[in-house]
Amino acid sequence: MRNKLAWVGTVITTIYLLGFTWFIFGRLPQLQTMELNSVGDFLAGAFGPIAFFWLILGFMQQGTELRVSADALRMQADELKASVEQQTALVAAQQRSLENHERSLEPLLQMKFTQNHQHEGDYYSGFSLANIGSYCEGVNVVLSIDGVDQYPITLESLYSGVERHFMLHDISEDSRKLIVEVNYVKVSGRMNHQSFELYTYHDEDGPGVSVRKVPMQDEEVITP
Template identity: 40%
Template sequence: MKKLQAWMARQCKFWSSQSVEWWVKRATVGWGLVIFFIICSRYKELMNLGLNELGDFFAGMFGPVAFGWLVLGYTQQGRELKLSSKALRMQTKELNDSVKQQTAMVEAQKISLENHERSLEPLLVLTHVETHLVNNHGYETFRLDNTAAYCESVRMESACNGLRLMSQPLPTMMTGDTEVFSVQPIAGKSQIEITIYYTKISGLENSQSFIVKKFIQEDGDRIFIEKLPFTRREAVAAAS
């Protein structure tokens, strides 16, 4: 009994696993044998039929076969469309992944270039040297040190409340170079902005700015220098 059940299970699995094409092909062969048997057994009667009757006979006999192959054609076409749609979805996913990878590579390259440009920036340090005044006339002397990369086309501009006071070109500055320049005297309890414009070794232009404040105290005037954040200057340049 168990052997019979196992055999029946194998048969059910075999027959149910066959495709539509398998069934249509074998049904066509079987139906062809039936037609052949009918023709052989009724050969004399078929010979006595007229052309219209004979045509109706063959149309009726081959109609199921034609219908079966028509169903098979639609089934195969649907399967091919399904496979094509799946392939298109896979291609779309691959293209999206490729675009994401390219975007990530571009962002990484952009960050790398930005870091490289930052490494080419000079690091400027501004120091107040002395104040020279005679009858409220004179000048303020500053020293500018470059502690990092080479820069050229250097130019100093001083401004107060957005109004440019003076502009002065400076020599090309190598790493470790020092330049001295003078500006108009700073009035008591006021401030000016000194901006150093330059061209980096990469050919790009940039600038660094310093706020110079003057305080009057009992023991004398004091000069305080604040360097504006470099990233802030980049943001301002980008916004303009």
């Protein structure tokens, strides 16, 4: 566009100057006898149109360059937006990958009631805690009775396929809400927990406890 405007301006200016030269060629004696201020007015009037013409061409060229610059900026903005969207998708994919990896490190705990015990007039219920998932350590069991946590019971680390046993004191009353929370530290160093609900019952064999695992929600991980 710039070359085209320059070419048009040059051609028109050349034609104008040729016409102007032809127009004043026979009037040179008159110019020689004119006063200087009159000559200046004459030249200003003669070259004013061509100056105004080049001014218009300059505005046209500037407008064209501004449009080109605006289009380039718009393209850069679109590319930047696409790059941000790609980076966002990449970060989301990496986050999902990290979450899936973290879930793969989760131990799969199974808790079972074994049998009741009596010792010096106190009644205890025995349980086994098995792990069929990834290794975890720092294991402790907390019994919550009607929302009140009891002192934790510390267990040894749970390797995959390992089973630990522990006892809970006096949980035979049917009216109480019993929840066992197993806290642990995964191999990633993050803490989590799994919960189990306990339901006491009585049958012909005596009192017993049924265990139901509470489905895990999105874990609240804590880096110790």
